[in-house]
Amino acid sequence: MDKLKIGITHGDINGISYEVMLKTLEDNRILECCTPIIYGSPKVAAYHRKLIDVNLNLNLIGKAEDAVATRVNIINCANDEIKVDLGKSTPAAGEAAFVALERATQDLKEGKIDALLTAPINKNNIQSAQFNFPGHTEYLEQLFGNTGDALMILANQSIRVAVVTGHIPVCKISEQLTTEKIGKKIEQFNTSLQKDFGITKPRIAVLGLNPHAGDGGVIGSEEQEIILPAIEQARQNGMICFGPLPADGFFGTDAYTHYDGILAMYHDQGLIPFKVLAMEDGVNFTAGLPIVRTSPDHGTAYDKAGKNQANPNSLRQALYMAIDIVKQRNNHDNQ
Numbered sequence: 001m002d003k004l005k006i007g008i009t010h011g012d013i014n015g016i017s018y019e020v021m022l023k024t025l026e027d028n029r030i031l032e033c034c035t036p037i038i039y040g041s042p043k044v045a046a047y048h049r050k051l052i053d054v055n056l057n058l059n060l061i062g063k064a065e066d067a068v069a070t071r072v073n074i075i076n077c078a079n080d081e082i083k084v085d086l087g088k089s090t091p092a093a094g095e096a097a098f099v100a101l102e103r104a105t106q107d108l109k110e111g112k113i114d115a116l117l118t119a120p121i122n123k124n125n126i127q128s129a130q131f132n133f134p135g136h137t138e139y140l141e142q143l144f145g146n147t148g149d150a151l152m153i154l155a156n157q158s159i160r161v162a163v164v165t166g167h168i169p170v171c172k173i174s175e176q177l178t179t180e181k182i183g184k185k186i187e188q189f190n191t192s193l194q195k196d197f198g199i200t201k202p203r204i205a206v207l208g209l210n211p212h213a214g215d216g217g218v219i220g221s222e223e224q225e226i227i228l229p230a231i232e233q234a235r236q237n238g239m240i241c242f243g244p245l246p247a248d249g250f251f252g253t254d255a256y257t258h259y260d261g262i263l264a265m266y267h268d269q270g271l272i273p274f275k276v277l278a279m280e281d282g283v284n285f286t287a288g289l290p291i292v293r294t295s296p297d298h299g300t301a302y303d304k305a306g307k308n309q310a311n312p313n314s315l316r317q318a319l320y321m322a323i324d325i326v327k328q329r330n331n332h333d334n335q
Helices: 017-027 028-030 042-052 091-109 136-144 170-176 179-195 211-217 223-234 247-252 268-280 313-333
Strands: 004-009 034-040 058-061 072-076 117-118 151-155 159-163 203-207 240-245 261-263 282-286 293-296
Touching: 004 072, 017 034, 017 042, 017 247, 017 261, 017 313, 034 042, 034 091, 034 261, 034 313, 042 058, 042 072, 042 293, 072 203, 072 211, 091 136, 117 313, 136 282, 151 179, 151 268, 159 268, 179 203, 179 223, 179 261, 179 282, 203 223, 203 247, 211 240, 211 247, 223 240, 223 313, 247 268, 247 313, 261 268, 282 313, 293 313
Parallel strands: 004 034, 004 117, 034 072, 058 072, 117 293, 159 261, 203 240, 203 261
Antiparallel strands: 151 159, 151 282, 282 293
Protein backbone atom coordinates (compact mmCIF):
# COMPACT_ATOMS: atom_id res chain seq x y z
CA MET A 1 0.00 0.00 0.00
CA ASP A 2 1.27 3.47 -0.94
CA LYS A 3 1.94 5.93 1.84
CA LEU A 4 -0.98 8.14 2.71
CA LYS A 5 -1.01 11.68 1.34
CA ILE A 6 -1.83 14.13 4.13
CA GLY A 7 -2.84 17.64 3.10
CA ILE A 8 -1.85 20.38 5.56
CA THR A 9 -3.40 23.84 5.22
CA HIS A 10 -1.22 26.68 6.44
CA GLY A 11 -3.88 28.54 8.44
CA ASP A 12 -3.14 32.12 9.49
CA ILE A 13 0.28 33.13 8.17
CA ASN A 14 0.77 35.71 10.94
CA GLY A 15 0.51 33.20 13.77
CA ILE A 16 2.48 30.09 14.74
CA SER A 17 1.15 27.78 12.03
CA TYR A 18 4.31 27.72 9.93
CA GLU A 19 6.51 27.35 12.99
CA VAL A 20 4.70 24.24 14.25
CA MET A 21 4.40 22.81 10.73
CA LEU A 22 8.07 23.24 9.92
CA LYS A 23 9.22 21.93 13.30
CA THR A 24 7.04 18.85 12.85
CA LEU A 25 8.01 18.14 9.27
CA GLU A 26 11.72 18.71 9.90
CA ASP A 27 11.79 15.22 11.44
CA ASN A 28 12.56 12.85 8.55
CA ARG A 29 10.76 10.01 10.31
CA ILE A 30 7.49 11.66 9.29
CA LEU A 31 8.23 10.66 5.69
CA GLU A 32 8.28 7.00 6.69
CA CYS A 33 4.55 7.04 7.47
CA CYS A 34 3.06 9.62 5.10
CA THR A 35 3.61 12.03 2.22
CA PRO A 36 2.94 15.55 3.50
CA ILE A 37 1.53 18.20 1.17
CA ILE A 38 1.38 21.75 2.50
CA TYR A 39 -1.26 23.98 0.96
CA GLY A 40 0.36 27.33 1.53
CA SER A 41 3.04 29.69 0.28
CA PRO A 42 6.71 28.88 -0.41
CA LYS A 43 7.50 32.55 0.18
CA VAL A 44 5.84 32.59 3.59
CA ALA A 45 7.40 29.23 4.46
CA ALA A 46 10.88 30.58 3.64
CA TYR A 47 10.22 33.65 5.80
CA HIS A 48 9.24 31.58 8.84
CA ARG A 49 11.96 29.01 8.23
CA LYS A 50 14.58 31.75 8.48
CA LEU A 51 13.02 33.13 11.67
CA ILE A 52 13.19 29.84 13.53
CA ASP A 53 16.29 28.43 11.84
CA VAL A 54 14.74 25.18 10.62
CA ASN A 55 16.66 23.18 8.05
CA LEU A 56 13.88 21.90 5.81
CA ASN A 57 13.76 22.10 2.03
CA LEU A 58 10.27 22.02 0.53
CA ASN A 59 9.43 20.47 -2.81
CA LEU A 60 7.27 22.86 -4.83
CA ILE A 61 4.57 21.07 -6.84
CA GLY A 62 1.66 22.21 -8.97
CA LYS A 63 -0.85 19.59 -7.90
CA ALA A 64 -1.24 16.83 -5.33
CA GLU A 65 -0.70 14.09 -7.90
CA ASP A 66 2.88 15.33 -8.37
CA ALA A 67 3.83 14.90 -4.71
CA VAL A 68 7.17 13.15 -4.12
CA ALA A 69 6.91 10.49 -1.41
CA THR A 70 10.40 11.17 -0.06
CA ARG A 71 9.94 14.95 0.27
CA VAL A 72 7.82 17.47 2.13
CA ASN A 73 5.76 18.98 -0.67
CA ILE A 74 4.12 22.38 -0.95
CA ILE A 75 1.46 23.73 -3.32
CA ASN A 76 1.47 27.50 -3.77
CA CYS A 77 -2.00 28.83 -2.90
CA ALA A 78 -1.07 32.44 -2.22
CA ASN A 79 -0.31 35.58 -4.18
CA ASP A 80 3.44 36.15 -4.53
CA GLU A 81 2.97 39.66 -3.14
CA ILE A 82 1.56 38.38 0.14
CA LYS A 83 3.02 40.06 3.22
CA VAL A 84 3.52 38.58 6.68
CA ASP A 85 2.61 40.81 9.64
CA LEU A 86 3.65 38.75 12.63
CA GLY A 87 1.20 38.70 15.49
CA LYS A 88 -1.45 40.70 13.65
CA SER A 89 -4.85 39.86 12.23
CA THR A 90 -5.02 41.07 8.63
CA PRO A 91 -7.49 40.62 5.76
CA ALA A 92 -4.68 39.24 3.60
CA ALA A 93 -3.96 36.50 6.12
CA GLY A 94 -7.63 35.58 6.25
CA GLU A 95 -7.87 35.40 2.46
CA ALA A 96 -4.70 33.29 2.23
CA ALA A 97 -6.05 30.89 4.86
CA PHE A 98 -9.31 30.43 2.96
CA VAL A 99 -7.72 29.95 -0.47
CA ALA A 100 -5.48 27.19 0.91
CA LEU A 101 -8.42 25.55 2.67
CA GLU A 102 -10.57 25.71 -0.44
CA ARG A 103 -7.86 24.11 -2.59
CA ALA A 104 -7.16 21.36 -0.06
CA THR A 105 -10.81 20.46 0.50
CA GLN A 106 -11.35 20.22 -3.24
CA ASP A 107 -8.44 17.77 -3.48
CA LEU A 108 -9.83 15.88 -0.50
CA LYS A 109 -13.23 15.65 -2.16
CA GLU A 110 -11.63 14.32 -5.35
CA GLY A 111 -9.56 11.73 -3.47
CA LYS A 112 -6.21 13.31 -4.33
CA ILE A 113 -5.26 13.40 -0.65
CA ASP A 114 -6.23 10.88 2.04
CA ALA A 115 -6.78 13.21 4.98
CA LEU A 116 -6.67 16.87 5.93
CA LEU A 117 -4.77 18.54 8.77
CA THR A 118 -5.77 22.18 9.25
CA ALA A 119 -3.45 24.63 10.97
CA PRO A 120 -5.19 27.30 13.08
CA ILE A 121 -7.17 30.08 11.43
CA ASN A 122 -8.40 33.39 12.78
CA LYS A 123 -12.17 32.94 12.77
CA ASN A 124 -12.67 36.68 12.28
CA ASN A 125 -10.36 37.63 9.41
CA ILE A 126 -11.28 34.56 7.34
CA GLN A 127 -14.93 35.59 7.11
CA SER A 128 -16.08 36.37 3.57
CA ALA A 129 -18.86 35.63 1.13
CA GLN A 130 -17.23 32.22 0.56
CA PHE A 131 -16.57 31.45 4.24
CA ASN A 132 -19.40 32.43 6.56
CA PHE A 133 -18.90 29.86 9.30
CA PRO A 134 -17.83 29.86 12.97
CA GLY A 135 -14.93 27.54 12.18
CA HIS A 136 -13.49 24.64 10.20
CA THR A 137 -15.99 22.12 11.57
CA GLU A 138 -19.06 23.88 10.21
CA TYR A 139 -17.38 24.59 6.87
CA LEU A 140 -16.45 20.94 6.40
CA GLU A 141 -19.91 19.82 7.50
CA GLN A 142 -21.44 21.94 4.75
CA LEU A 143 -19.02 20.52 2.15
CA PHE A 144 -19.11 16.85 3.10
CA GLY A 145 -22.34 16.27 5.01
CA ASN A 146 -25.54 17.79 6.29
CA THR A 147 -26.31 20.09 9.21
CA GLY A 148 -25.74 18.17 12.41
CA ASP A 149 -23.56 15.48 10.82
CA ALA A 150 -20.23 16.70 12.18
CA LEU A 151 -19.12 15.93 15.72
CA MET A 152 -16.21 17.80 17.30
CA ILE A 153 -13.98 15.41 19.26
CA LEU A 154 -10.93 16.54 21.25
CA ALA A 155 -8.59 13.66 21.95
CA ASN A 156 -5.20 12.44 23.02
CA GLN A 157 -4.01 9.02 24.17
CA SER A 158 -5.92 9.12 27.47
CA ILE A 159 -9.07 11.24 27.03
CA ARG A 160 -11.67 11.89 24.31
CA VAL A 161 -14.22 14.67 24.67
CA ALA A 162 -17.07 15.46 22.27
CA VAL A 163 -19.58 18.31 22.41
CA VAL A 164 -23.30 18.44 21.64
CA THR A 165 -23.30 22.16 20.80
CA GLY A 166 -20.22 23.74 19.26
CA HIS A 167 -19.46 27.32 18.31
CA ILE A 168 -22.59 29.08 19.58
CA PRO A 169 -23.12 31.82 22.21
CA VAL A 170 -23.56 30.56 25.77
CA CYS A 171 -26.99 32.20 26.01
CA LYS A 172 -28.27 29.92 23.23
CA ILE A 173 -27.00 26.60 24.60
CA SER A 174 -30.13 25.54 26.49
CA GLU A 175 -32.50 26.28 23.62
CA GLN A 176 -30.29 24.27 21.25
CA LEU A 177 -30.42 21.12 23.39
CA THR A 178 -33.05 18.55 22.49
CA THR A 179 -33.40 14.88 23.33
CA GLU A 180 -33.15 14.09 19.62
CA LYS A 181 -29.94 16.08 19.15
CA ILE A 182 -28.25 14.61 22.24
CA GLY A 183 -29.31 11.12 21.19
CA LYS A 184 -27.82 11.66 17.74
CA LYS A 185 -24.54 12.91 19.21
CA ILE A 186 -24.32 9.88 21.54
CA GLU A 187 -24.82 7.62 18.53
CA GLN A 188 -22.27 9.52 16.43
CA PHE A 189 -19.75 9.42 19.27
CA ASN A 190 -20.29 5.70 19.80
CA THR A 191 -19.84 5.02 16.07
CA SER A 192 -16.67 7.12 15.88
CA LEU A 193 -15.13 5.45 18.92
CA GLN A 194 -15.70 2.10 17.23
CA LYS A 195 -14.87 3.01 13.63
CA ASP A 196 -12.17 5.67 14.09
CA PHE A 197 -10.54 4.65 17.38
CA GLY A 198 -11.04 0.87 17.29
CA ILE A 199 -12.92 0.56 20.61
CA THR A 200 -15.35 -2.35 20.30
CA LYS A 201 -17.71 -1.50 23.18
CA PRO A 202 -17.09 2.12 24.17
CA ARG A 203 -18.18 3.45 27.55
CA ILE A 204 -19.54 6.98 27.20
CA ALA A 205 -20.05 9.46 30.04
CA VAL A 206 -22.73 12.09 29.36
CA LEU A 207 -22.40 15.33 31.33
CA GLY A 208 -25.29 17.37 32.65
CA LEU A 209 -25.94 20.98 31.67
CA ASN A 210 -26.52 22.67 35.01
CA PRO A 211 -24.36 22.84 38.15
CA HIS A 212 -24.43 19.49 39.97
CA ALA A 213 -26.33 18.08 36.96
CA GLY A 214 -29.40 19.92 38.16
CA ASP A 215 -29.54 18.36 41.65
CA GLY A 216 -32.69 16.43 40.79
CA GLY A 217 -34.41 19.45 39.30
CA VAL A 218 -33.52 21.99 41.98
CA ILE A 219 -31.06 23.86 39.69
CA GLY A 220 -32.68 23.21 36.32
CA SER A 221 -34.82 20.66 34.57
CA GLU A 222 -32.82 19.91 31.42
CA GLU A 223 -31.15 16.84 32.92
CA GLN A 224 -34.43 15.10 33.76
CA GLU A 225 -36.51 16.32 30.84
CA ILE A 226 -34.02 16.35 27.94
CA ILE A 227 -30.69 14.63 28.66
CA LEU A 228 -31.78 11.55 30.61
CA PRO A 229 -34.36 10.41 28.01
CA ALA A 230 -31.61 10.56 25.35
CA ILE A 231 -29.34 8.40 27.52
CA GLU A 232 -32.10 5.88 28.18
CA GLN A 233 -32.90 5.63 24.48
CA ALA A 234 -29.21 5.09 23.67
CA ARG A 235 -29.07 2.28 26.24
CA GLN A 236 -32.12 0.66 24.67
CA ASN A 237 -30.26 0.77 21.36
CA GLY A 238 -27.34 -1.15 22.85
CA MET A 239 -24.94 1.67 23.67
CA ILE A 240 -23.09 1.81 26.97
CA CYS A 241 -23.56 5.28 28.39
CA PHE A 242 -23.86 6.87 31.81
CA GLY A 243 -25.24 10.12 33.17
CA PRO A 244 -26.17 12.88 33.35
CA LEU A 245 -23.02 13.45 35.43
CA PRO A 246 -21.94 16.66 37.22
CA ALA A 247 -19.05 18.10 35.20
CA ASP A 248 -17.09 19.65 38.08
CA GLY A 249 -16.72 16.52 40.20
CA PHE A 250 -16.29 14.38 37.10
CA PHE A 251 -13.13 16.21 36.03
CA GLY A 252 -12.10 17.13 39.57
CA THR A 253 -11.56 13.48 40.38
CA ASP A 254 -10.14 10.78 38.14
CA ALA A 255 -13.67 9.69 37.10
CA TYR A 256 -12.95 10.71 33.50
CA THR A 257 -10.27 8.01 33.25
CA HIS A 258 -12.90 5.26 33.51
CA TYR A 259 -14.61 6.12 30.22
CA ASP A 260 -13.67 5.83 26.56
CA GLY A 261 -15.52 9.03 25.68
CA ILE A 262 -17.05 12.04 27.40
CA LEU A 263 -19.97 13.92 25.85
CA ALA A 264 -20.21 17.53 27.05
CA MET A 265 -23.28 19.68 26.48
CA TYR A 266 -21.36 22.73 25.26
CA HIS A 267 -17.95 23.91 24.05
CA ASP A 268 -16.30 25.26 27.20
CA GLN A 269 -17.72 22.55 29.46
CA GLY A 270 -15.68 20.02 27.53
CA LEU A 271 -12.77 22.00 26.14
CA ILE A 272 -11.62 23.82 29.27
CA PRO A 273 -10.91 20.64 31.25
CA PHE A 274 -9.57 18.93 28.13
CA LYS A 275 -7.05 21.68 27.48
CA VAL A 276 -6.00 21.75 31.12
CA LEU A 277 -5.33 18.02 30.93
CA ALA A 278 -4.05 17.71 27.36
CA MET A 279 -2.99 21.09 25.94
CA GLU A 280 0.43 19.93 24.79
CA ASP A 281 -0.71 16.92 22.78
CA GLY A 282 -4.45 17.39 22.26
CA VAL A 283 -6.00 17.01 18.81
CA ASN A 284 -9.27 18.29 17.35
CA PHE A 285 -10.89 15.63 15.15
CA THR A 286 -14.03 16.17 13.08
CA ALA A 287 -16.04 12.95 13.31
CA GLY A 288 -19.29 12.04 11.59
CA LEU A 289 -18.12 12.89 8.05
CA PRO A 290 -16.87 10.63 5.23
CA ILE A 291 -13.49 12.39 5.29
CA VAL A 292 -10.77 12.58 7.95
CA ARG A 293 -9.81 16.00 9.30
CA THR A 294 -7.69 16.81 12.32
CA SER A 295 -6.10 19.95 13.73
CA PRO A 296 -4.02 20.99 16.73
CA ASP A 297 -6.09 22.03 19.75
CA HIS A 298 -4.54 25.52 19.95
CA GLY A 299 -5.19 28.73 18.08
CA THR A 300 -3.08 31.20 16.11
CA ALA A 301 -1.09 32.25 19.22
CA TYR A 302 -0.20 35.67 17.81
CA ASP A 303 1.70 36.46 21.01
CA LYS A 304 4.25 33.74 20.18
CA ALA A 305 4.50 34.34 16.44
CA GLY A 306 8.05 34.52 15.13
CA LYS A 307 9.64 33.97 18.55
CA ASN A 308 10.57 30.29 18.15
CA GLN A 309 8.59 29.48 21.30
CA ALA A 310 5.72 27.41 19.88
CA ASN A 311 5.45 23.75 20.85
CA PRO A 312 4.76 21.65 17.73
CA ASN A 313 3.56 18.55 19.60
CA SER A 314 -0.17 19.16 19.16
CA LEU A 315 0.18 19.51 15.38
CA ARG A 316 2.51 16.50 15.29
CA GLN A 317 -0.07 14.42 17.14
CA ALA A 318 -2.79 15.72 14.79
CA LEU A 319 -0.74 14.40 11.88
CA TYR A 320 -0.29 11.00 13.50
CA MET A 321 -3.98 10.81 14.43
CA ALA A 322 -5.06 11.57 10.87
CA ILE A 323 -2.90 8.68 9.63
CA ASP A 324 -4.15 6.33 12.34
CA ILE A 325 -7.82 7.12 11.73
CA VAL A 326 -7.57 6.61 7.96
CA LYS A 327 -5.96 3.22 8.56
CA GLN A 328 -8.45 2.31 11.30
CA ARG A 329 -11.40 3.19 9.05
CA ASN A 330 -9.97 1.05 6.26
CA ASN A 331 -9.55 -1.87 8.65
CA HIS A 332 -13.05 -1.40 10.04
CA ASP A 333 -14.62 -1.26 6.58
CA ASN A 334 -12.76 -4.41 5.49
CA GLN A 335 -13.89 -6.50 8.45
